[in-house]
Amino acid sequence: MAAAGLLMLANTYLIFMWAPTEATLGHVQRILYIHVPMAWLAFFAFFVVFVGSVMYLWKRQRRWDALASSAAELGVLFTTLVLITGPIWAKPVWGVWWTWDARLTTTLVLWLIYVGYLMLRSYGVNRSQGALYSAVLGIVGFVDVPIVYFAVDWWRTQHQRLVIGGATLEGNLHPDMRTTLFFSLASFTLLFLVLLWQRVSMKRTETELEALEGSQELMGGRSV
Amino acid sequence: MSPAPGTPAIEATGLHKSFGVAPVLRGLDLRVEWGRVLVVFGANGSGKTTLLRLLAAQYRPDRGRVVVGGIDRSRDPSSIRRMIGVVAHQPMLYQDLTCRENLTFFGRMRGLNDLPRRVDEALRRVGLEARRHRRARALSHGMQKRLALGVATLHDPPVLLLDEPASGLDQEALAGLRGMFSSASGGRRAVVMVTHNLERGLEWADEVAVLSGGVIAYKAEREGLDEGRFEEAYRGGLR
Amino acid sequence: MRGVKGLLWPVFLVARKDLLVEFRSREVVIGSAVFAVTLVVIFNFALNITPETVDILAPGVLWAAFSFAGVLAMSRAFVTEKDQGSLEGLLLTPVSRDSIYFGKMLALFIFMTAVEAALLPVFAVLFDFSAFSPTLVGAVLLATLGFAAVGTLFSAVAVNTRSREIMLPILFFPVVSPVIIGAVEATTGAIGAGVSAAGPGRWLQLMAVFDAVFLVLCPWLFSLIMEE
Numbered sequence: 001m002a003a004a005g006l007l008m009l010a011n012t013y014l015i016f017m018w019a020p021t022e023a024t025l026g027h028v029q030r031i032l033y034i035h036v037p038m039a040w041l042a043f044f045a046f047f048v049v050f051v052g053s054v055m056y057l058w059k060r061q062r063r064w065d066a067l068a069s070s071a072a073e074l075g076v077l078f079t080t081l082v083l084i085t086g087p088i089w090a091k092p093v094w095g096v097w098w099t100w101d102a103r104l105t106t107t108l109v110l111w112l113i114y115v116g117y118l119m120l121r122s123y124g125v126n127r128s129q130g131a132l133y134s135a136v137l138g139i140v141g142f143v144d145v146p147i148v149y150f151a152v153d154w155w156r157t158q159h160q161r162l163v164i165g166g167a168t169l170e171g172n173l174h175p176d177m178r179t180t181l182f183f184s185l186a187s188f189t190l191l192f193l194v195l196l197w198q199r200v201s202m203k204r205t206e207t208e209l210e211a212l213e214g215s216q217e218l219m220g221g222r223s224v
Numbered sequence: 225m226s227p228a229p230g231t232p233a234i235e236a237t238g239l240h241k242s243f244g245v246a247p248v249l250r251g252l253d254l255r256v257e258w259g260r261v262l263v264v265f266g267a268n269g270s271g272k273t274t275l276l277r278l279l280a281a282q283y284r285p286d287r288g289r290v291v292v293g294g295i296d297r298s299r300d301p302s303s304i305r306r307m308i309g310v311v312a313h314q315p316m317l318y319q320d321l322t323c324r325e326n327l328t329f330f331g332r333m334r335g336l337n338d339l340p341r342r343v344d345e346a347l348r349r350v351g352l353e354a355r356r357h358r359r360a361r362a363l364s365h366g367m368q369k370r371l372a373l374g375v376a377t378l379h380d381p382p383v384l385l386l387d388e389p390a391s392g393l394d395q396e397a398l399a400g401l402r403g404m405f406s407s408a409s410g411g412r413r414a415v416v417m418v419t420h421n422l423e424r425g426l427e428w429a430d431e432v433a434v435l436s437g438g439v440i441a442y443k444a445e446r447e448g449l450d451e452g453r454f455e456e457a458y459r460g461g462l463r
Numbered sequence: 464m465r466g467v468k469g470l471l472w473p474v475f476l477v478a479r480k481d482l483l484v485e486f487r488s489r490e491v492v493i494g495s496a497v498f499a500v501t502l503v504v505i506f507n508f509a510l511n512i513t514p515e516t517v518d519i520l521a522p523g524v525l526w527a528a529f530s531f532a533g534v535l536a537m538s539r540a541f542v543t544e545k546d547q548g549s550l551e552g553l554l555l556t557p558v559s560r561d562s563i564y565f566g567k568m569l570a571l572f573i574f575m576t577a578v579e580a581a582l583l584p585v586f587a588v589l590f591d592f593s594a595f596s597p598t599l600v601g602a603v604l605l606a607t608l609g610f611a612a613v614g615t616l617f618s619a620v621a622v623n624t625r626s627r628e629i630m631l632p633i634l635f636f637p638v639v640s641p642v643i644i645g646a647v648e649a650t651t652g653a654i655g656a657g658v659s660a661a662g663p664g665r666w667l668q669l670m671a672v673f674d675a676v677f678l679v680l681c682p683w684l685f686s687l688i689m690e691e
Binding site: 115119136 | 623
């Protein structure tokens with residue numbers, strides 16, 4: 001926890017003070033150090049959802065569901081941040097807030113799939129059914145991602161792009177920029193793991209508490 | 225399918241099932257021998273239907289084992305489904321198919337041979353011969369229950385699971401249902417019925433059990449039933 | 464136990480039962496066909512389709528109509544089964560859950576294809592294109608198969624949730640978005656408006672891959688969730 005906090009502080013320093021300012025784009029380029037780790041973590045989170053879902057369907061142990069659903073919550077959070085930071089980055093670089101390119105479109109579709117995942121959980125008749133059904137979506141969604149990406153990518157290459165120009169994301173980075181990016185990736189990943197751990201243990205506590213309440217109800221029923 | 229000799233009809237051990245908040249079953253054990261009619265009483269929400277669905281291999285227990293006719297659910301749920309006939313609370317029928325078509329469809333799904341004869345027999349058994357070409361939709365609730373009974377017993381199942389079967393049935397149909405029970409005494413069949421109708425349950429039972437607090441809180445022979453303890457277990461579940 | 468016949472016979476039984484029920488009630492096919500036509504009329508107003516733009520817009524309108532009508536059809540696939548309790552009866556039979564999935568999927572595929580087959584000539588007249596190119600037929604069949612594969616699973620999932628009418632399209636559309644893209648592009652190529660550089664063949668391949676993946680994945684997931 002503390003380590004993650006310190007790292008995030010150091011990370012902020014690197015991003016805003018230490019990393020050199022990009023020549024043509026200026027300060028707005030610094031959003032790269034947040035945008036890229038967010039995107040990586042979103043995909044990583046959905047991979048965790050996939051693993052948790054497969055394990056839940058196999059073992060039917062609640063902890064796997066807790067892992068999958070916690071990762072899905074974080075994944076949706078990070079995808080949302082990607083979708084917010086993306087346009088802020090795109091506007092000065094491409095001249096538009098949004099363009100239907102492969103990466104942006106896939107991210108948007110991804111966001112929709114996992115928002116559906118979270119909705120499915122809350123609309124289920126009961127908890128175990130919600131866990132079961134969302135595991136299905138956790139698997140279907142992850143398998144679908146590469147197909148979505150290819151489809152959108154081919155589709156894009158067939159239609160003229162609106163605006164192309166400016167720097168690409170991974171273009172030639174100054175060594176200090178590169179260092180900052182990697183540092184940011186590492187510290188955000190650690191932050192993600194800490195958040196995931198927190199969320200999973202919170203869910204475990206919730207389950208234990210409910211189990212306690214449940215058994216008290218039953219005990220009470222019999223003794224009174 | 226003839227029951228394997230020496231094994232009980234139903235053996236459930238340490239069944240746990242929860243759908244989220246409170247556990248419904250908490251380590252339930254149950255054993256039913258061939259030729260017996262077990263009636264399980266329990267208040268609303270005590271887990272009676274959940275228990276039946278676990279025995280019918282519709283649900284998968286969180287923990288514990290279900291063995292029906294010597295077959296373990298976790299190995300071969302299909303064979304268990306072949307042995308079991310279920311009459312549920314709601315008639316499980318296709319409303320746009322006729323009585324005959326309903327019976328024929330479910331019979332084919334079970335891969336039954338000699339199906340036309342079985343269907344005719346089932347129609348006669350539940351007194352729907354005259355209405356064989358009526359759609360289920362056009363039948364009264366009681367008639368639908370009868371048809372559901374016909375579907376459930378089409379394959380002459382060695383194990384019958386009944387969830388409040390008597391609700392909506394008239395005297396004649398009840399007598400028919402009772403008739404199917406009597407063959408249980410021949411040792412060929414085992415019946416588990418869940419109900420909260422004390423009077424009828426006690427009348428039909430060889431054994432009675434009370435489901436309360438997620439376990440079988442009391443189980444005894446119908447003959448020599450300790451009414452005090454039975455009441456206590458049953459009322460315990462009501463609070 | 465009874466091998467291939469043991470798997471295929473129940474598939475046929477379930478599909479035939481669905482067709483018989485549909486033949487009597489007629490709510491799925493006619494309902495979704497009328498809905499599709501309504502959508503085309505709405506799109507006509509919304510997009511102001513003229514002879515100059517029809518080639519560019521027609522494939523999109525066509526597939527928007529087909530996919531929305533498809534969702535309407537698939538939402539019925541399990542709603543009736545669930546509400547009259549017959550789904551439970553179906554699951555109590557000893558047939559494999561795969562067979563039940565494929566039976567339901569086959570019936571859904573037939574319903575959707577029937578609606579599309581009836582509407583294609585109508586659209587061909589309205590938008591002035593030839594409905595009988597092999598590419599177009601291939602695109603319709605592959606896309607419908609993909610819709611049915613995913614739709615059967617999601618319909619079985621959505622029917623058990625509280626707001627089933629909302630959940631099905633929310634789950635369905637993002638996942639089948641590659642199929643919709645592929646179908647639109649292949650149709651564009653087929654009716655000759657092609658700016659399509661790669662040609663429609665590539666899109667048919669993409670849809671075939673999607674179908675193959677989900678025809679393996681969905682029945683497996685279906686059989687897992689049908690035993691709660």
